Amino acid sequence: MFTLHYSPNSISVAVAIALEECAIPYTAVLVDFSQGAQTTPAFLKVNPKGRVPVLETPDGILTETGAILEYIAPDLVPADPFAAARMREIMYYVCGTMHVNHAHNRRGARWADDAASHADMKRKVPETMAASCAHLEQLWHLRPDGLTIADFYLYVVLCWLEGDGVDINAYPQLADFAQNMRARPSVQAVYDKGML
Template sequence: MEKTLRLYYAPDNASLCVRLALEELSLPYDTVLVDRSVAAHKSEAYLALNPNGLIPVLDTPHGPLFETGAILMWLAETQDRLMPKQGTLDRMHALQWMIWLANTLHPSLRMMFYPTQYADDDPGPTRKMAATRVKSQMDLLCAAQTVDWLEDDHPSIHACYLAPMLRWAALYGGGDQWFDLNHWPRLYAFAKRFEARDSARKAAAAEGLGATPFSHPSPCHPPEGSAL
């Protein structure tokens, strides 16, 4: 690529998924902190990059790209890695589950974390409904037969997307009062395997996520910025 990629990020936000992929691909990149403590993601300058006012943005040789799923898929396509070959049955299933992560699981988590964005009055019922949805979606994922990437020693963009979402569910949705990853042994094994990779260790160190960021997550202590 003719210029270094630039990741606009906040610690332990959706930008973590992209950082994991960049590290896995060994691509050179710079980071720009989007300081959520002063609502920098709603600033005029940031909205020029992502009019949705959401994190992340990846500045590419062709201009800024937003939407976590789109960024991950673009990286996989331009590098010809982390996704099965086009035209194969594995590719069909990979696309299916990538869209599921972006359009089904991630929105359910957002609804649980930010219920006031979805309910005009008491956010409690919205959060409870979202928690129920997340649990059923974890059940579905664990039982699925076309998600080889959960056991694959070679990571995928799916792994980069899912691992942070397992972390967020445990930390930001009520903790072990409702979410215990041990309830889904397949997902727990995935989290343990993925966090042992060099790419995950580098990302965890950069954002202060601790030694077991996905299997036994603890609140992050980033060297800069805030997760909230």
């Protein structure tokens, strides 16, 4: 049995989409950020990093979205090593750069103590997120064919664009991708569960 610790609209929802896509039954446990639930001793015992997602599996506890996605859905990683590397090229960019850009909106305290520094970081977010969208749009032709686990990560990050002050329609391939993902039953299921 699988237990997913998640927070709505967070990257943990990418794991929920993958579980739905693979028809893997799971229990979803809400980690209520508004109550600081990710910082409680009980949660830190599960994930000392104080972040979601966390997936409890029959093999042990996993953290880090990309790692979890690879575990859940190995069939959605291209068999060809070069295509798999292309997929990871996107996923690591979205995780290591774009997700971090987004975090500067509300999580500036990770990097600085001064409120003025937080405000400065926040102001920069529309610019850095737009730059990430432009890179993805420009390199879209390198994306491997067919559905991959990177798509789940990317979709959730694209859902953050509006709140980050970026209009997805300025990037037609990303907008098209997001629309197609939104139509998938797995994505519909997480909306129905109030996760997105």
